[in-house]
Structure formats: C-alpha cells, structure tokens
Amino acid sequence: MTLLTGARERRVRTGEVELCVAELGDPGRPTVVLVHGYPDSKEVWSEVAARLAERFHVVAYDVRGHGRSTAPRPLRGGFTLEKLTDDFLAVADAVSPDRPVHLVGHDWGSVQGWEFTTVKRTEGRVASFTSVSGPSLDHFGHWLDRRVKRPTPRRIGQLLGQGARSWYVHAPVLPELAWRGPLGAGWPRVLERVEKVPRGDYPTSSLASDAAHGAWLYRDNVRPRLRDPRADAYAHAPVQLVTPLGDRFLSERIHDDLEQWVPQLTRRTVQAGHWIPRTRPDQLAAWITEFVTSVEDDRPRVAASGRHAERFGGQLVLVTGAGSGIGRATALAFAEAGARVVAVDRDAEAAARTAESSLRAGAPAAWAETADVSDEQAMERLAAKVGAEYGVVDVLVNNAGIGLSGSFFDTTPEDWKKVLDINLWGVIHGCRLFGGRMAERRQGGHIVNVASAAAYQPSRALPAYSTSKAAVLMLSECLRAELAGQGIGVTAVCPGFVNTAITSTAHFAGVDADEEKRLQRRTARIYGLRNYPPEKVAAAILRAVARNEAVVPVTPEARGARVLSRFAPGILRRIARVKPPV
Structure with a gap:
C-alpha cells in the first residue's frame, strides 16, 4: 500500500519492467512528475x-528496481540512462498523453531529469524541470574535464571537495552488503540525526x-558518462535549480x-541538507508551484534583482518596526x-x-499589519492572523525598539517598564509566537533580533537602553543554542x-519637555552628520541570515567596541565614564 495518502495507483509496462505509478489531484490540471x-x-x-x-495533477513513480516496481534481469546494464528515459516516456504517455509534463527530480531522480530534459527524443514532452541535489552527468563530466586540464589551486580544491563528498560511488560490492546489513537497519536514525529528517513512515x-538495486545506477552510468560526456547536453525546457547549501554529497560549485547549458535557468538556494523533500x-x-505556474501561464519569470535573491525568493519574512528606519x-x-x-x-x-x-x-506579495510589540495579546492576535492567512514565517526580524537616555537615578520605573516592554518583551513575544511556529513546523527558519552596540x-x-539591548543579545545567544538542532x-x-x-x-x-526636544534635535543632528544609512544595516541583516551568523556588529564603531569588549573591556569601562556633552 502506498504512503502517498489518497493516491490512485496504476502499473505501467516498459520493456521487461513494470513500474508502480501513483497519482494525486485532478488529471485535468497540469501534470507534475516526481522522480x-x-x-x-x-x-x-x-x-x-x-x-x-x-x-496540480501529481504523479510519482518507483524507479525500476525500487519500491513496488520490478527490477530488470540481469541487473547489470539494466539501469542505463537510456532505459530510464524509456521508463519516463512510458509514464508520461500514460498519465499525460496530450500535454508535456513538469518534471521534478531529487538526487538520482534529478540526474535522470537532466537526461530527460537534454536528449532529443524527449523534446516536447518536458514542459519544465526542477532539479534538486543531482547534476547532469554530462555537465559534471565537462566540469571535471576543465578542472583536470586547466588546474588552479581553486579548481583543485573544488575537485578534492567534491571527491570527498562522492567517494562512495566507486565502491564495488560494499553498497549491497552495507544496505542489507547495519546501514539499512540504522538508516532512519542516520537521517534523523544527520539530516534532521523527521521520524515516521x-x-x-x-x-x-x-539501495542494493540503486547501486547499479552508479555502475551503469557514472564512469561512462564522466569519461565521454555529451557535447550537446543543452536543456530544451526551462530549468529551476534548487541547491541545498548544507548538502553533504554535492558541492554547490559543480553548478x-x-x-x-541552460538558456532559461532559475537558481534557488536553501539552508538545509540533502533531503529537502522531507525537511x-x-x-x-512553493518554489515548484511558482515555477510551474509561470511556465503554464507562458509568462517569463521575472527574477528578483536584489542580492541573495536565490536564497530568499518566495520566502515569508516578517519585520516589526517596519514603518521607518x-x-x-x-x-x-x-x-x-x-x-x-x-x-x-x-x-x-x-x-x-x-x-x-x-x-x-519586487516582493511577489506584501501585507501591512498593525501591532504594538509590547502588547502580548496584540502579538498573539497578529501571530494567529499571519499563520492563518500567510503561513509560517521563514524569517522573523524583531526590529521594533525605542531610545531612552538619562542617568540611572533620573530613569523612573515607568521609563524602565516602557523601554523593557518594547525593546525586550517585544523581542520575546516575537520569538515565542513566530519562532514557536517555526519550531513546530520543523522546516527550519531564521530569527533576527536587532540589538545594539550598546549591548x-x-x-x-x-x-x-543598554540593559534592554544586552538582554536581547543574551536572549539571542541562548535561543540560538536551543534551536540549532532544529535548523533555525x-x-x-x-x-x-x-x-x-x-x-x-x-x-x-530627568529633563522637561523643552529640554527633551532640544536634546532630540541635537542627537538627530549628530547622527545625521554621521549619516550611516539604515540600508547598510539591512544589507548586513540579509547577509547574516544567508550565512547564519550569530552576532553581527554594524558600523565601524560597533565592530571596534565589539573587539574591545572581548579583548580590552577596561578601555570601554573608562570610555563609559565620560559624561556626554549637553
């Protein structure tokens, strides 16, 4: 029985092999084939x-020798890309005889997908291809050839890095023995611990x-194609490339x-390991839906122009204090x-x-929401609305904050409550409500808390003010430790x-209203003369999320103070005693 809930099954004959094919959704809609x-x-x-x-009309089939599909006999020579292409065409003709299909492949399914998208006999049968964690063997062969014939230190490093990731393809008998023995028994635990794949069915x-049959995918194809890669392996359909940045088996450099090779290419990156169909x-x-829809609507996909577009395209980002600055x-x-x-x-x-x-x-969608981050109930209502109407937030930026200056003894309990309610409790509410949903979803994410060099x-x-921001900094460090195992x-x-x-x-x-206005004008003038724009902070935030950085000082003075706080805190303490000019 298939685990694809509600799927309709059929058997498709291709040569000596019978394939198990599962279908979901309305057959009248565009067909997406998953390999x-x-x-x-x-x-x-x-x-x-x-x-x-x-x-969509969704089709998934067991590749020959896998799942409930039968295996060729003998195994040797039964898993060539030519025979796998026969299988794909048989499935496509059975499930979508009159319209080309949208192809999605993962790992060796992607390797096959590149073949289906570049050989002449499938032209017109593939409407689009989404590749996940699997290269074209032809493209890979040319990539290797260029680096072997024209070595540089960088290219040699790339070769060694990829070799360390794919050593297992050269093992002759070990895969069968390992998979039928301890590796097969322990594989679910390996996926859970190393790849963060949720346990289940x-x-x-x-x-x-x-796994034993699948070893012949390597043996029948890898060495012949890498030795003699095709020179005409050009894609005849639009391609979306999804690259997990934490892939232990493939280097992103191979692309x-x-x-x-691909005239119409869309790149995507995700901070995750190899098995993103599960994680x-x-x-x-969402990426497949957007890509397939753009191809079906016969409209060119307008790629986002900003930096890190490959990383954040289509993700849901919530920013507090987004009205200014x-x-x-x-x-x-x-x-x-x-x-x-x-x-x-x-x-x-x-x-x-x-x-x-x-x-x-350039945002494909944007919404405005009103909330006071210090109001717990208002934030709970906001979180419920966002979850119901827009989905789980992928990136949360807790930015809302206020400034407060004055000596400790001039700062009233009411002042303390206000600055802590917004600067600290606003961050706590955001992390708890939106970060909690990230953790429950178990599909990663990122939280950015805007503190200050004053932390x-x-x-x-x-x-x-410094106390509130120091608390935000420590909260971030603690939360980072807690959520690291969940990919957040x-x-x-x-x-x-x-x-x-x-x-x-x-x-x-500690001052009256007139004096406060004068000090506000004076401070604004000083900051204006410094003229460090908020856009540079925004760029640092996107870069920090893309790189998963822990603490990011922004501006030269913030970086300098960070260094002093770690290696020469006494200097900062002496600077702290200086009375600011009035």
Whole structure:
C-alpha cells in the first residue's frame, strides 16, 4: 500500500519492467512528475506531493528496481540512462498523453531529469524541470574535464571537495552488503540525526533492496558518462535549480557553469541538507508551484534583482518596526530579494507605505499589519492572523525598539517598564509566537533580533537602553543554542550610530519637555552628520541570515567596541565614564 495518502495507483509496462505509478489531484490540471533518488522510493515525495496536489495533477513513480516496481534481469546494464528515459516516456504517455509534463527530480531522480530534459527524443514532452541535489552527468563530466586540464589551486580544491563528498560511488560490492546489513537497519536514525529528517513512515521497508538495486545506477552510468560526456547536453525546457547549501554529497560549485547549458535557468538556494523533500516540503512545494505556474501561464519569470535573491525568493519574512528606519530598509531589502513581506508597525499608515513600497521593490506579495510589540495579546492576535492567512514565517526580524537616555537615578520605573516592554518583551513575544511556529513546523527558519552596540558598550547615559539591548543579545545567544538542532538560526544584529528616526523620538529622562526636544534635535543632528544609512544595516541583516551568523556588529564603531569588549573591556569601562556633552 502506498504512503502517498489518497493516491490512485496504476502499473505501467516498459520493456521487461513494470513500474508502480501513483497519482494525486485532478488529471485535468497540469501534470507534475516526481522522480526519486537513491536510496529512496517514490514515498520520499509524500509530503511535497500532498502540497502540490492542491494545484496540480501529481504523479510519482518507483524507479525500476525500487519500491513496488520490478527490477530488470540481469541487473547489470539494466539501469542505463537510456532505459530510464524509456521508463519516463512510458509514464508520461500514460498519465499525460496530450500535454508535456513538469518534471521534478531529487538526487538520482534529478540526474535522470537532466537526461530527460537534454536528449532529443524527449523534446516536447518536458514542459519544465526542477532539479534538486543531482547534476547532469554530462555537465559534471565537462566540469571535471576543465578542472583536470586547466588546474588552479581553486579548481583543485573544488575537485578534492567534491571527491570527498562522492567517494562512495566507486565502491564495488560494499553498497549491497552495507544496505542489507547495519546501514539499512540504522538508516532512519542516520537521517534523523544527520539530516534532521523527521521520524515516521519514511523510509519504507523496501529500503534495503532499493539501495542494493540503486547501486547499479552508479555502475551503469557514472564512469561512462564522466569519461565521454555529451557535447550537446543543452536543456530544451526551462530549468529551476534548487541547491541545498548544507548538502553533504554535492558541492554547490559543480553548478557554477550551468548557464552555458541552460538558456532559461532559475537558481534557488536553501539552508538545509540533502533531503529537502522531507525537511523542507513547504519551501520546495512553493518554489515548484511558482515555477510551474509561470511556465503554464507562458509568462517569463521575472527574477528578483536584489542580492541573495536565490536564497530568499518566495520566502515569508516578517519585520516589526517596519514603518521607518532599519525596519523599513530591511523589509525593502527582502522585497528586492523576492521575499513575501509582512510589514508590522504600530503606525498603520507607515506599515502600509512600507508594504506598498515592498511590492514596487519586487516582493511577489506584501501585507501591512498593525501591532504594538509590547502588547502580548496584540502579538498573539497578529501571530494567529499571519499563520492563518500567510503561513509560517521563514524569517522573523524583531526590529521594533525605542531610545531612552538619562542617568540611572533620573530613569523612573515607568521609563524602565516602557523601554523593557518594547525593546525586550517585544523581542520575546516575537520569538515565542513566530519562532514557536517555526519550531513546530520543523522546516527550519531564521530569527533576527536587532540589538545594539550598546549591548556590549556600557554608557553612563544609557543604563536602561543598554540593559534592554544586552538582554536581547543574551536572549539571542541562548535561543540560538536551543534551536540549532532544529535548523533555525538566530542572529543578534548590533548597529552603532545609524541615521534613523529613533534619535528624534528618543526619550530623555530627568529633563522637561523643552529640554527633551532640544536634546532630540541635537542627537538627530549628530547622527545625521554621521549619516550611516539604515540600508547598510539591512544589507548586513540579509547577509547574516544567508550565512547564519550569530552576532553581527554594524558600523565601524560597533565592530571596534565589539573587539574591545572581548579583548580590552577596561578601555570601554573608562570610555563609559565620560559624561556626554549637553
């Protein structure tokens, strides 16, 4: 019985082999064919297939010798790419005789998919191809050939790096022995611990025989193709390349030269390991849906122009304090990278302006939401609405904050409560409510908490503000440790003097209203002369998420203070005693 819930099964004959084919969704809709890799069966696609079936006719089949499909006899010579292409055409003709199909392949399913998308006899049968963690053997052969014939230190490093990842393909008898022995028995635990694949009904009980048969995919194809790669391996359909940045088996560098082979190429990257059909089904299904829809609508896909577009395209990003300053700049930077943006601010008009600007900047969708981050119930309502209407947030940026200056004894309990409610509790509410949903989904994500250089640089003039930001920094470090095992990164961003509206709205304790206005104007003027733009902080935030950095000082003074705080804290303590000019 198939694990693809609600699937309709049929048998498709191809030569001496009978393939088990499962179908979901409306056959009248565009057909998406999912091809699994090694050592899997079609059940690796169960999570992705269920999501795609809401929009498409979804087909997954067991590759010959895997799952409930029969194996060729003899095995040697029965798994060549030519015979696998025969299988694909037989399935495509059975499930979609009148229309080309959209192909998705993972691992060896992707290796096959490259063959199906580049050989002449399949031209017109493939409408699009999404490749996940599997190269074209022809492209890979040319990649190797260039590096062997024209070696440089960088190219040699790339060769050694990929060799370390794919040594297992050369083992002659070990795969069968290992998979029918301890490796097969322990594979579910390996996937859970190393790849973070949730335990459940995957992999299936046919794993040992699937892996043993699948070893012939390597033996029948790898060495012949790498020795003599085709010179005409050009894609005759649009291709979407999805590259997991944490892939232990394939280096992302092997796709460096891909544009010469693929005229219509869309690149995507995801911070995950090899088995993203199991660990990131939401993101993968969303990318497939967007790509297939653009091809079906016969409209060229407009690629996001911003930096890190490969990383953030289509992701859901929520930014608090998005009405102005760093929050607005960050929302727009993610929009330029193709993310869907939720702009949150207590000023409804400011949030709406940011959402409108995000759409103009390139966001496929953007929404404005009004909330006071210090209000727990308001944040709970916001989290419930976002979850119900937009989905689980992929990147959370807790940016909302206020400034407060004045000596400790001039700072009233009310001042302390206000600054901690917004600067600290606002971050806590965001992490708990949105980060909690990330953790429950178990598909990774990232949390950015905007702290300050004041978090590690003491000042006699900023006791309350510095305390709130120091707490945010430590909270981020603790949360990063807790969530590391779930693939959720946490970053504390610590800007120095940045030219934003926070300077003109900061509260100064212990002075009257007129003096406070004068100090606000003076501070805003000083920050204006410094003129470090919030856009640079936004760029640092995107870079930090892409690299999964822990603590990111922004501005030269913030970086300098960070170094001193670690290696010469006494200097900072002496600087902290200096009374600021009035």
